[in-house]
Amino acid sequence: MLVNMREMLADARKNGYAVGMFDVSDLEMIRAVVGEAEALNSPVILGALWPDLENGRLPYWAVLARKAAEEARVPVCLHLDHALKIEQVRAAIEAGFTSVMLDASAAPFGENIRLSAEVVQSVRGKNITVEAELGHVGNGWVGSGEGAAGPDALTEPGSVREFLEKTRVDALAVSIGTAHGVYIKAPRLDIPRLREIAAAAGEVPLVLHGGSGTPADQLREAITNGITKVNIYSELLTAWNTALAEELKKQPHMAVWPAVLRKNPDAAMREVIRQKIRFFGSSGRA
Numbered sequence: 562m563l564v565n566m567r568e569m570l571a572d573a574r575k576n577g578y579a580v581g582m583f584d585v586s587d588l589e590m591i592r593a594v595v596g597e598a599e600a601l602n603s604p605v606i607l608g609a610l611w612p613d614l615e616n617g618r619l620p621y622w623a624v625l626a627r628k629a630a631e632e633a634r635v636p637v638c639l640h641l642d643h644a645l646k647i648e649q650v651r652a653a654i655e656a657g658f659t660s661v662m663l664d665a666s667a668a669p670f671g672e673n674i675r676l677s678a679e680v681v682q683s684v685r686g687k688n689i690t691v692e693a694e695l696g697h698v699g700n701g702w703v704g705s706g707e708g709a710a711g712p713d714a715l716t717e718p719g720s721v722r723e724f725l726e727k728t729r730v731d732a733l734a735v736s737i738g739t740a741h742g743v744y745i746k747a748p749r750l751d752i753p754r755l756r757e758i759a760a761a762a763g764e765v766p767l768v769l770h771g772g773s774g775t776p777a778d779q780l781r782e783a784i785t786n787g788i789t790k791v792n793i794y795s796e797l798l799t800a801w802n803t804a805l806a807e808e809l810k811k812q813p814h815m816a817v818w819p820a821v822l823r824k825n826p827d828a829a830m831r832e833v834i835r836q837k838i839r840f841f842g843s844s845g846r847a
């Protein structure tokens with residue numbers, strides 16, 4: 562069933578688990594995420610990043626994801642991940658997304674509040690949830706593009722309450738030591754800071770970006786201390802691309818059907834999704 566992320570994250574917050582958001586770029590990735598969530602009876606969030614939506618792809622992505630969500634036996638949310646412009650948010654709302662994030666985290670505090678509040682205003686009465694980011698999660702490696710707007714800045718617990726009161730966002734992405742992309746050195750999460758942020762945020766669910774590659778023990782601690790949505794993309798891409806490289810090596814010629822070629826890569830990606838959902842603790846929570 563198609564939902565926004567309000568109820569699923571409220572339940573996760575109350576019961577101490579996290580829901581996975583998996584960024585997906587095509588039909589088979591959408592089906593992999595929804596299929597594995599169904600198999601584990603878990604709620605799930607399908608995420609989309611702008612590079613996967615541009616050049617006219619957005620409405621196609623939305624139609625495919627909506628169909629998969631509507632037919633799913635588990636709650637599925639369609640979330641716009643890291644929009645950098647309000648026009649991108651409007652386009653996603655128009656296309657049928659049920660949740661949006663405008664990332665103004667590289668802007669000054671007051672500007673971040675103003676832009677995030679504007680997005681909340683724009684979805685009023687529409688049953689769409691809004692995520693904002695306070696502090697700035699940067700990149701683990703150079704050149705990924707996403708989040709490249711500014712240097713890392715950890716979330717200041719003292720600014721959380723004011724931000725939430727003035728914006729009324731439904732979920733808050735925090736910066737506690739993770740990074741987007743592939744880590745060049747292992748991250749060290751600031752769990753005491755997360756505890757302070759969670760205390761200040763009250764009921765508002767917290768989001769961890771850069772979940773891919775974060776060591777399991779630290780991820781577990783983050784979930785225990787208030788993280789209720791974990792974003793994953795790079796680990797899916799690494800699994801898929803590695804398996805694809807193997808498949809290509811096996812081909813006697815290159816006239817192979819895409820559906821055949823991607824069978825093993827899709828299976829490798831599904832394995833990662835399955836492991837993540839189990840680890841996050843959302844199995845059986847649908």
Ligand SMILES: [Zn+2]
Binds near residue numbers: 708741
């Ligand atoms: Zn992110």
